Amino acid sequence: MLFLFCCLGGYAQYFSDLYNNKGSAIEFGSIKEQNGNYYVTGGTFSKSGQTYYEKALFDKIYQDGSTDSIIVLIDSDQYSYEIYFNTLKKTADGNFIAAGDMIDTTGKVFMMKVDTNGKILLWQKYTYPGEDLFHGQDIIEVPGQGYLIAANINFTIGSKSDVLIIRTDTSGNVLNQRLYSAGNAEWPWVIRSMTNGDYMVGACSVKDNTNTPYWAKTWLIEINNLGNEVRNWLDTDNKTMWPWGMTQTVDEGWILTRWYIASDSDDYQVYKASILKLDSALQKVWEIRFSDSTSYNSTLYDVEQLADGNFIACGIEPVWGGDSANLYGWLVKLNIDSTIIWENRILAVSRFGTQSFLYDINELPNGDLLACGELDYTYDVGITPIQQGWILRTDSNGCLLDQCWLGVNDVNPPDAIEVKEYPNPATNEIIFETGDEGKPTTITIYNLLGQKVMVSLSNHESKLDNPLKVETGLWQQGVYIWQARQDGYPVGQGKVEVIR
Helix, strand or coil, X not given: CEEEEECCCCHHHCEEEEECECCEEEEEXXXXXXXXXXXXXXXXXXXXXXXXXXXXXXXXXXXXXXXXXXXXXXXXXXXXXXXXXXCCEECCCCCEEEEEEEECCCEEEEEEEECCCCCEEEEEEECCCXXXXXXXXXXXXXXXXXXXXXXXXXXXXXXXXEEEEEEECCCCCEEEEEEECCCCEEEEEEEEECCCCCEXXXXXXXXXXXXXXXXXXXXXXXXXXXXXEEEEEECCCCEEEEEEEEEECCCCCEEEEEEEEEEEECCEEEXXXXXXXXXXXXXXXXXXXXXXXXXXXXXXXXXXXXXXXXEEEEEEEXXXXXXXXXXXXXXXXXXXXXXXXXXXXXXXXXXXXXXXXEEEEEECCCCCEEEEEEEEECCCCCCCCCEEEEEEEECCCCCCCCCEEEEECCCCCCCCCCEEEEXXXXXXXXXXXXCCCCCEEEEEEECCCCCEEEEEEXXXXXXXXXXXXXXXXXXXXXXXXXXXXXCCEEEEEEEEEECC
16 A cells, blocks of 8 residues: 655645536536636536526636636527537637537537637537538647547438548638548547647447447547548457547657446446557557446546656546545546556535536646536535536645545545535634544644644534534634545545634
8 A cells, every 4th residue: 555645835826616607507628727827618507498508618717716707608598509528729829719519409510719818709610411410529720720620420311420520721611521430430529639740539439239238449540631531540449438538648659548338238338437558559558447336437538648757637436435425536647657656536525425527637837737627416406506617726646735645556545524614604613513423533724825723633423412613713814724534534625714
């Protein structure tokens, strides 16, 4: 068993914050850093009559996690607009591009270019003759020439699905559209630039045979800037899926995060996370398949190569340490030889029955980690909003606070516990009430400079009769961070505000 201990370097730079748009449910799918600020795309959900519409959003987040407002880019009750994970890209002129789909009875692809204030500089939509459903999955800039958009198109006749690459000029006007097929139902997820000037499309080729096991293969297609196919690679394992995340490595190979089908019976599949390393010839170097849980899906949505040559991935991991009520945001760091350096699981909120998704992760210039995703309230019927955007900034070891223990191999930390703090905001007193009876729990409180304000040990034999009362009458007004620990492990954390 190996543990890493990371220390706090000033809490103000690390945060785990939740966001909603005037009470509406939202998600963050992509995040990028530029000039010290963070920019996200995603969707916000609103209701019109009996129909829910998703609207495309763009937001600017400051270094401390604060934001002025959530910017709804496309506000229409005629279509639902979806922007998928990891599609936000920086452009050469310092702006941003993203692609997605707009759906009513049929689907259309859209692309947009926005500046750092959320002003739309370019917006185009695309159709295809004979389309049934049409999904814009990802976009990449071809410097000085225009854009390549990876899309999926389903044809009504024959129920066939193909990869479509839309090539445009700098104004988003179509230059050509090319279809790619491996003979089955194909669906792209990502498109990435290559060091040789070409582009790699990450896709999946699927054959759904009735009364036979589910059949799917990861499929990579290298194309040039005109959309012409250079080469392709189809996995020989028919239990693998599309790459959620894909990055070209410094050795000109590739690293992918994807699903593999761990269990397949009748019409039900259990999916598990996989990290696959390919060399420059698209030959397998190594693969890690995570299989800790036998009854739940786990996913790694993104992977990036760090400045030190190692890799960082993020996603969602169920049933950790016996906690079957929550799904954890999942961070995994591994080296170039596939050895896991550390893993960390983080809840977006310490509350029973939540799902904490991390869809995109980046390394900041100073080595810190920046990720985004969403928090879903799984079991709380009637809670509003049911879904919130989540942004997480940690140090290089995936830590938010000091005494952050990161485990490798056979780590079995305590379960997360429910901690309630009230009143919040507080004036003279804050009460902490844990949902774990009988086990010693340490509550540590920090100010935003990372300095410990209070450490108290509370033996909660009865969570109702013995809450922990903290006097705050002499504290300065402001926001404070609390962390609950058992046996040295973090089991919950949150924020409280003291007002005067």
